Amino acid sequence: MDCYPGIDYFVALCLAIANLDKLNILGITTVAGNQTIEKVTDNTLGLLSFLDSDIKVAKGAKGPLIREKRQAINVHGENGVGDYQFPKIKELYSNNAVTFLRDAILAQEDKVTICPVGPLTNIALLIKTFPEVVDKIELLSIMGGATVGGNTTPTAEFNVWADPEAARIVFDSKIPIVMSGLNVTHSTGLYREDVNELLKSTGKVSRMCGEILNFYFRGDHVKAGTFTPIHDACSIMYLLYPQLYSFKHMDVTVDCSEGLNRGNTVADIREWFNYDETYPKVLLGVDLEKFREILLQNLYKLDDMSK
Numbered sequence: 001m002d003c004y005p006g007i008d009y010f011v012a013l014c015l016a017i018a019n020l021d022k023l024n025i026l027g028i029t030t031v032a033g034n035q036t037i038e039k040v041t042d043n044t045l046g047l048l049s050f051l052d053s054d055i056k057v058a059k060g061a062k063g064p065l066i067r068e069k070r071q072a073i074n075v076h077g078e079n080g081v082g083d084y085q086f087p088k089i090k091e092l093y094s095n096n097a098v099t100f101l102r103d104a105i106l107a108q109e110d111k112v113t114i115c116p117v118g119p120l121t122n123i124a125l126l127i128k129t130f131p132e133v134v135d136k137i138e139l140l141s142i143m144g145g146a147t148v149g150g151n152t153t154p155t156a157e158f159n160v161w162a163d164p165e166a167a168r169i170v171f172d173s174k175i176p177i178v179m180s181g182l183n184v185t186h187s188t189g190l191y192r193e194d195v196n197e198l199l200k201s202t203g204k205v206s207r208m209c210g211e212i213l214n215f216y217f218r219g220d221h222v223k224a225g226t227f228t229p230i231h232d233a234c235s236i237m238y239l240l241y242p243q244l245y246s247f248k249h250m251d252v253t254v255d256c257s258e259g260l261n262r263g264n265t266v267a268d269i270r271e272w273f274n275y276d277e278t279y280p281k282v283l284l285g286v287d288l289e290k291f292r293e294i295l296l297q298n299l300y301k302l303d304d305m306s307k
């Protein structure tokens, strides 16, 4: 998993950790995104300590390949995770996400799936520095981009906009990609009532998720205060339950120009064009009822596991 853990990522990580019988998580690499690399790394270690998990953490890129670093403090709060205070007891495993990724991937007999849900800086550096890993990557389940529109600019989604050159390298790499863009993640989340239920819970994990998600409801990106997307959980949920999603393979190119469209994932949504399976699988729709049910069940399951 490659991330800068903001609120939705924490929920995504809980979903992943509740499913360790299905997912063998080799490690988490961090990347600067909503906050500095130091804060996002500390937040990751904090959550893993909170969950009593021994997953390895490697610190990654401090900023994008070329553009100046921007943060998203307004969305995730001053400390990067809805101002929730986590303990930081766990130690960092490695200071170098790129060599960590290479070593972890090459040590496996089977191919490895990476789930990048932040700017794609670490993954681009991995591809360019150690191209020998490319054939050992089964899939990149990416949260980023959108078939149309954006959230950070009218045409760009935050993770891709934050490092468009890195995203271009990744989308051009020919590694199989599943893209969870805003077009699907904006309909992939929980209702206000779901979060209220989590807030009432006496279980430590579900209650924590309720508290950090509650922070989201302050954001003006949330539809009239009744529903919050949980973008990053989409990429993990896809790995667990791909049948919840509809999709189409299409060409996706990242606009790296300096104009209004910088960071736009230009997806060929023309209906009469058919791309084969070597092109990114772009998620288009989700069974929201099942998504909510599975996500909530798993958060409550973690309560039981962490007693």
Ligand code: BDR
Pocket (backbone or CB within 6 Å): 006, 007, 008, 009, 034, 072, 075, 117, 118, 143, 151, 157, 158, 159, 231, 232
């Ligand atoms: C992305 O930006 C972040 O705020 C979310 O965690 C998600 O990864 C959505 O644009």
